[in-house]
Amino acid sequence: MSLLGIDIGTTGCKVVAFNNEGKVIFTSSAEYPLLFPRSGWIELDPELVWRKLVRCIRSVAGKTRHDPVSALAVSSQGEAFIPIDGKGNALYNGIVTFDSRAAGHVDLWRKSVGALKIFRTTGVPLSAMATLLKIQWLMENKPGVAHKAKQFLCFQDYFASKIGLQPAIDYSLAARTMAFDINTCSWSNPMLKRANIGADQFAKPVPSGTVIGGISSSAARTLGLPEGALVVAGGHDQPCGTFGAGVVGRGEAMYSTGTVECIVPVFSKPHPTAAMMRNNLCNNPHVVRGKFVSLAFNFTGGSLLRWYRDTFGGNYDKLIRGIPKVSSGVMVLPHFTMTGTPYFDTRSKGVIAGLQLSTTKGEITRSLLEGITFEMKLNVELLERAGIQIKSFRAIGGGSYSSQWMQIKADIMNRPVHAMEVNEAACLGAAMLAGVGAKVFHSPADAVRTCVRLRKTYHPRKGMAETYKQKFELYRKLYPAMRDILHHL
Secondary structure, eight states: OOEEEEEEEEEEEEEEEEOOTSOOEEEEEEEEBOOOOOTTTOHHHHHHHHHHHHHHHHHHHOOTTTSOOOEEEEOSSOBBBBBEOTOBBBOOOEOOOTTTTTGGHHHHHHHOOHHHHHHHHHHSOOTTHHHHHHHHHHHHHHHHHHHSSSEEHHHHHHHHTTTSSOOOOEEEHHHGGTTTETTTEEEEEEHHHTOOOOOGGGGGEEEETEEEOOHHHHHHHHHHTTTTTTEEEEEHHHHHHHHTTTTOTEEEEEEEESSSSEEEEEOOOOOOHHHHHHOOOOEEEEESSSEEEEOEEEEOOOHHHHHHHHHHHHHHHHHHTTTTOOOOSEEEEEEESSTTTTTOOOOOOOOESSSSTTTOHHHHHHHHHHHHHHHHHHHHHHHHHHHOOOOEEEEEGGGGGOOHHHHHHHHHSSSOOESOOOOOOOHHHHHHHHHTTSSSSSHHHHHHHHHHHHHEOOOHHHHHHHHHHHHHHHHHHHHHHHHHHHHHH
């Protein structure tokens, strides 16, 4: 019997079948476009996402008939939500994480509730990303849609609803909404009351690895999966990827290079300090019970390379192969959409600095990889000041197969970077949770021992690490120096 990990991301979905030792049996993926109806608005068509997802699941299911799926779980993008009616139909496009239309609500919440209270209750810093603020915007600006909405579902619970199950959301994803109390693991009455939303308008919160139902005969026909296969609560994609990389304790962090560049350390209890809040570093439940994670991220990771590829031509492999072996004087501020941590600046913009007539395409490509990594180094410094030490990284995502980029990361971070055998760790993490729920594994630790393996380790090179240390000192001055100009632009 096989385990199915499903990842519903911001720009695409992936479905991977694994055997009980974490080996990939078959995989399928699809991209879908982001929609930009207005400046600052970023949406997904949930029905298109569903159709693409069904196609991928059916493709994988067709290749696993000799080793049928016994259980599945979903890894889901955070914050994005879909309003649905009483029949489960989507009433509006999904509003995704880095949509900034709710920015005007931030000051109202700061004045009426208080940023520190929100942070200590929900584990997330007050920001326009929060699902709750986006729902409030919808209620005020699309009252016809809001009036018809029976529930507001994230993509994990939307999947459960689409296959006829009672929607359930795990703690790690629920925590991304700013409506969840991480101290009681339940919806927060004060937050819901402030937003005028009932707890019944969200899915039921459950621990990751909880069985929430089985594949019905109708869902089996739609998805091509065996009737009765268990559906298990998965998690937010970043903690799922962290679990899939085997990061369950202190000292290591997951480093994901996907659409979003993200570093996720693990710790045993929340750190609800003013410094963590000031730098927008969350305290969220891990998909491993009793553990917590923080998310340091920048929205322009792989998405920045995708923009560069689509705008200036070429393919990823050709672009990366063409980079020079040494760093140049070109520097990139990777704020090509609203920033992630630590700034949460919805008005910043991207910068390519240091261009000359002699600058090559390869130098620009390398500077993109460096700029994305420099931004993450800022976050690592802030995490360490908050008492969260990181000795090494476990790299996942498509970028983990680029030896050039992994070496750049090791050199800039001046720490070992371990590339994992399975780079689609979010799918592996979800499949491992499915296995925990189905009793294939005795515990999360057993799942890690059985399924997680390293592929290659990149060590920092002394000379390059010193070069990057000096360049980083220039990089940290770039955003403060440019901020006012970028806001006016």
